[in-house]
Amino acid sequence: MSNTLRLGIAGLGTVGSEVARLIQVEAPLHEKRSGKKLVVTAVSARDKNKKRDNGLSSLPWADNPSELAARSDVDAVVELMGGAEGAAKQLAEATLKAGKPLITANKALLAHHGLALSELARKQSAPLYFEAAVAGGIPIIKTLREALAGGQVDEIFGILNGTCNFILTTMRDTGRSFGDVLKEAQSLGYAEADPAFDIDGKDAAHKLSILSALGFGAPLEPEKLIAEGVRGITSQDILFADELGYRIKLLGVARQEKDGLFQRVSPYMVSTSSTLAHVNGAMNAIMIRGPVIGPLVLMGHGAGAGPTASAVLSDIIDCASGRQADGFASVMNPKATPLSAEKSKSAFYLRMMVQDQPGVLADITAIMRDAKISIQSVIQHGRSEAGPVPIVFITHDTSEKAFSEAFAAVKKLSSVLEPPCVIRILP
Ligand code: NAP
Ligand code: HSE
Secondary structure (H helix, E strand, C coil): CCCEEEEEEECCCHHHHHHHHHHHHCHHHHHHHHCCEEEEEEEECCCCCCCCCCCHHHCCECCCCCHHHHCCCCCEEEECCCCCCHHHHHHHHHHHHCCCCEEECCHHHHHHHHHHHHHHHHHCCCCEECHHHCCCCCCHHHHHHHHCCCCCCCEEEEECCHHHHHHHHHHHHHCCCHHHHHHHHHHCCCCCCCCHHHHCCHHHHHHHHHHHHHHHCCCCCHHHCEECCCCCCCHHHHHHHHHHCEEEEEEEEEEEECCEEEEEEEEEEEECCCHHHHCCCCEEEEEEEECCCEEEEEEEECCCHHHHHHHHHHHHHHHHHCCCCECCCCCCCCCCCECCHHHCEEEEEEEEEEECCCCHHHHHHHHHHHCCCCEEEEEECCCCCCCEEEEEEEECCEEHHHHHHHHHHHHHCCCECCCCEEEEECC
């Protein structure tokens, strides 16, 4: 048995370069903890000529990342390129087919192909590790798969995207624009290569799919999961949230209900009395509830080079130590039925920009009355005969179906001048 684990790393960007750096600077610690020396023996990325630190430029290079799987000097492959298809999927399949361990931080790949990859991993007796795929430095995968293996969970919810949390909290704290703060999130290494995945809620949907599969055995079907992002949220909504005693957070929510599993990624109004409301910047927080464990909260850096590389290293050390990980194959539950969105209920914040003229409020409340939606409060500040004014409705709990019908009717009113903003209120 060799005392060295030889690694091939594909992807030398924010996460990959930090993993390579940590392998060098923490070598004695890693060897002590895993019983093996960790050595990077080959690398791959898109651009061979890019200048790279930490000796990465001088390592043996694979033009095609999949070549790493076949190399005789690579015992395990670390995939840190990203993307559900293409090079990442090919490398993942080639690695497992070669019977070698695969370590990946790629939530898009796992959300779309996690089950097939797990089955391949099991067939080939090749472990599949992915601690870094959800919530950066928070050890949520091992928590669900190992620490909570003894009991059911009823609910998993929280802040799963660091970029969106950074945008929402920085906009609130500084008054800066959405676009400006997004650029900063990109420069800090938080955002996906295509930041639309972050701000449209797709990245959080990938992560929620993975957590729902581990926690509830739900099928990995991110395309079926309702995911809304944060593009429609303005600084006006952030101010209204403050006034109403809330913070706006993009949340992923999975909850076992009587008729099925509720799953949704959406912006939510979170009461300032909740811990989640005070999780700021690129921090993530995940709350788990179960009949045996009760409530559990995990909080930490959800994005960025260091925390994510730390999670990748934990997998590499598991791999070097011979601790097995079989992906999703053992957790799937064929009886886990997704709940139809129409069956769920929520209270809603609805902000409209309206013409300030007699009858507008009456038209909107008539639509609410006809949809049997009960209003908890209405806010209108100021008066402007020339331009639009914001008007905010907070509803009591109502069905998604009733609300979406009322919303469609409100949008059609000629006095409603811009697309309204809808935010669910976290109970
Ligand atoms: P990144 O900074 O954009 O780096 C991507 C790396 O992959 C680059 O080295 C790039 O090559 C290489 N690459 C991309 N496409 C490739 C292809 N088709 N063939 C060969 N190489 C390719 O991305 P990152 O932020 O490190 O993220 C890497 C993975 O970790 C993604 O799956 C991401 O979702 C996940 N993740 C990231 C974070 C985070 O905070 N950044 C947190 C958790 C998980 P070049 O260097 O030549 O351009
Ligand atoms: N883009 C992701 C985020 C990286 O902002 O949360 C961590 O998965």
